[in-house]
Amino acid sequence: MDQRTRLLEAALFAAPRPLALDELRVLDPEATEADWRRAIEELRDHYDTDGHGVEVVEIADGYQILTRAVFAEAIERAAFAARPVKLSSAALEVLAIIAYRQPVGRAEIEEIRGVSSGGVLRLLQERGLIEVAGRSEGLGRPLLYTTTPLFLEHLGLGNLADLPRTEELAVALRPPQTES
Amino acid sequence: MDQRTRLLEAALFAAPRPLALDELRVLDPEATEADWRRAIEELRDHYDTDGHGVEVVEIADGYQILTRAVFAEAIERAAFAARPVKLSSAALEVLAIIAYRQPVGRAEIEEIRGVSSGGVLRLLQERGLIEVAGRSEGLGRPLLYTTTPLFLEHLGLGNLADLPRTEELAVALRPPQTES
Amino acid sequence: MTGAAWSAGAARSGDDGGFVVTLERFSGPLDLLLHLIHREEIDIWDIPIARIADQFLQVIRDLGLDEAAEYLEMAARLVRIKAQMLLPRRGDEEPWEDPRHELVRRLLEYQQIREVVDWLERAARRRAERYGRGFVPAAPDLPPPPLAFAIEELVEAVERVLAMIPDSVIHRVLARPLDVEGATRRVLVLLESRESFGWRELLGPAPSITDILSALVAVLELARRGALKLSQPRPFTPFSIDRGPAYQAA
Numbered sequence: 181m182d183q184r185t186r187l188l189e190a191a192l193f194a195a196p197r198p199l200a201l202d203e204l205r206v207l208d209p210e211a212t213e214a215d216w217r218r219a220i221e222e223l224r225d226h227y228d229t230d231g232h233g234v235e236v237v238e239i240a241d242g243y244q245i246l247t248r249a250v251f252a253e254a255i256e257r258a259a260f261a262a263r264p265v266k267l268s269s270a271a272l273e274v275l276a277i278i279a280y281r282q283p284v285g286r287a288e289i290e291e292i293r294g295v296s297s298g299g300v301l302r303l304l305q306e307r308g309l310i311e312v313a314g315r316s317e318g319l320g321r322p323l324l325y326t327t328t329p330l331f332l333e334h335l336g337l338g339n340l341a342d343l344p345r346t347e348e349l350a351v352a353l354r355p356p357q358t359e360s
Numbered sequence: 361m362d363q364r365t366r367l368l369e370a371a372l373f374a375a376p377r378p379l380a381l382d383e384l385r386v387l388d389p390e391a392t393e394a395d396w397r398r399a400i401e402e403l404r405d406h407y408d409t410d411g412h413g414v415e416v417v418e419i420a421d422g423y424q425i426l427t428r429a430v431f432a433e434a435i436e437r438a439a440f441a442a443r444p445v446k447l448s449s450a451a452l453e454v455l456a457i458i459a460y461r462q463p464v465g466r467a468e469i470e471e472i473r474g475v476s477s478g479g480v481l482r483l484l485q486e487r488g489l490i491e492v493a494g495r496s497e498g499l500g501r502p503l504l505y506t507t508t509p510l511f512l513e514h515l516g517l518g519n520l521a522d523l524p525r526t527e528e529l530a531v532a533l534r535p536p537q538t539e540s
Numbered sequence: 541m542t543g544a545a546w547s548a549g550a551a552r553s554g555d556d557g558g559f560v561v562t563l564e565r566f567s568g569p570l571d572l573l574l575h576l577i578h579r580e581e582i583d584i585w586d587i588p589i590a591r592i593a594d595q596f597l598q599v600i601r602d603l604g605l606d607e608a609a610e611y612l613e614m615a616a617r618l619v620r621i622k623a624q625m626l627l628p629r630r631g632d633e634e635p636w637e638d639p640r641h642e643l644v645r646r647l648l649e650y651q652q653i654r655e656v657v658d659w660l661e662r663a664a665r666r667r668a669e670r671y672g673r674g675f676v677p678a679a680p681d682l683p684p685p686p687l688a689f690a691i692e693e694l695v696e697a698v699e700r701v702l703a704m705i706p707d708s709v710i711h712r713v714l715a716r717p718l719d720v721e722g723a724t725r726r727v728l729v730l731l732e733s734r735e736s737f738g739w740r741e742l743l744g745p746a747p748s749i750t751d752i753l754s755a756l757v758a759v760l761e762l763a764r765r766g767a768l769k770l771s772q773p774r775p776f777t778p779f780s781i782d783r784g785p786a787y788q789a790a
Contacts, residue, residue, distance in 0.1 A: 181411050187434055190413030190427035194441040194671035206438040226410070231361050233370030244675065251370035258371065258386040266488065267689045272697035280698065292701060307687060319718070319757075335691045344695055373673060417670070426670035441674045447664065449657065450567045456656035472649055475568035475610045492692045503696060515660060516667030529655045 181226060184211060185219045189245070192223075198242030274300045275309060279331070279343060283313045283324035301325065309334070361406060364391060368399040369425075378422030378513060420512035421519050447514075454480045455489060455511065459523055463493045463504035481505065489514060569614035570650040572599060577647070584647060587640055589625055593618035617643070718750060723758035727781070731768060736782045 181189075191207055192199060204216045211219075220243055224236040237246050247255065267275070274297050277289050289297050304310045305325075313326040332339065361369070371387055372379060384396045391399075400423055404416040417426050427435065435441055447455070454477055457469050470477050484490045485505075493506040512519060566572045576595050577584060597615055605611040624639035723742075730737055742755050759781065762768045766786030772779040 181413075186411060186413035186428070187431050188413070190431040190671070191435055191438065191440075193414050193425070194427050194435050194674045196440065196674040199440070203438070203440070207434045230406070230410070231366060233361075233366035233368070234373050245373070246675075247370035247374050248366075251367050254367060254387050255371050255374045258383070267687065267693070269486075269697065269700070272689065272693055273701050276694055276697040276701050279694065309687075334687060334689060335694065337691070344691070344698075376673070424672065426672055429666070429669035432669035432671070435671055441671050452657040452660050453567055453653055456653050456660060459660075460656065472646075472653060473568050474570040474614065474646070474650070492690070492696060494692055495695075503692065514667065515663040516670070517663060524656070524659050526652065529652050 185222045188219045192245045198239045198244040200242040282326040285322040365399045365402045372425045378419045378424040380422040418518045420509045462506040465502040569611045718754040723754040739778045
């Protein structure tokens, strides 16, 4: 392939959106629009005749390299885009409090963490790691949260008793020990 | 190109990160690892001999399509792609220590650097470049850190063995003495 | 020392003629120490500790680092080694242990890390010259990505939580249950006979705090259900209670 066609391929590959003809100009000030058209044609032909897994597509007044539709199913099945998600430290903290003090209400969680935790609770609930186990008898009858079997499954624990013992958290909000 | 090579190209193209050999298996249950290796070779050769703007690179124990370095300047000038964030010198120091000594605890890192490193560790963890791999048996059972695949990806390394051997460094260190 | 070994220090010290250093330039006392050793072209195996200690103290004073604990600690260590070097050695009876030994070991170890840092920086630069695919297709309706978390992370979170817990203030709370149901009945009785009445009428004479709170919760709950409406004619006046859109005579 021509050097300009290679540059075009690299640019289309790296760009987060379809590139219009006049956007290509910055790449090489000496090339005319006709030059870029020729490069696009060359790249398109090359992909088509050599039988590539990708193709040049004209989209929204621009050009983009996309995978061919015929492979879409296999790729979707593989779900490579789904890199395992890590829980944020905020989410882990809330989860830790619930794990050791369940059933526990939002107010208590927020009192311990000193920040509002509604969003995190919702996220953990959506992920199926915690659930509402009932309501407290207290004023306003707040919801009480517990961990789910999925939570244990994620950690590879048989049951809650397998959690590492952390007396302090389990017993009460004890003051931190006197330490150096 | 072979039909499997096309599928490979489409998959590598679609994936947002390097794909390991065993991840490719889902794409086509009938293909063996050797088949995939052949497909990778074919794609790599094709990109190289036909003169493409992209290439197949071995990174983080997997394979990824990246643009060729020779086009970096033009793509950067066009400014439609974001460059990765640069890490601070302190962050790289901590990464270097973890890369060579993993799994390693915070105390040892701080002993080598001579400065407290909690903030840097947290930052690297948030960025996903290091992770907690377990706890030491020592006093207080401190957390032990290791590098993640994202660390290799960020630096474009195939695997940890690509790091320079300590004997190759200008300053030869005797093995860590057994001492306090 | 080879040129490569010192490249980190040299790059950061810039033109050695004018010794201008800034705080950000050093990632710690070891870094500063290496810099000085390099600048003075000193053999790391035979550090003239008195000279280096003085220079170290001078630099941290100049940079205002003499309040940073880590630099102070190193300064103290250097002064101690300097003193030990001055002690008279007792003949050949005992093998003499060089007080600089531990410091040299740490410097070499740190130097090696700096070399690796240079290497990593170069690797990152090379990687940054190659771009990955930029286009991120809109995600189809896929199940959420798998979660990755481990027991260690949870334990670490527990430790953070424990550290957050402030000194506990223990309040002794006496249970004084509210009679919300009774208050609700009273409100409904009043609503049945009158379309509108004032908050004070609900409470009766000399209400206790429990009565007031019970009545308040009852009124708020009924307002939420639409059985009554609350309004306040003017600021700071008692609010009045009217039948709401969802009011049904019992």
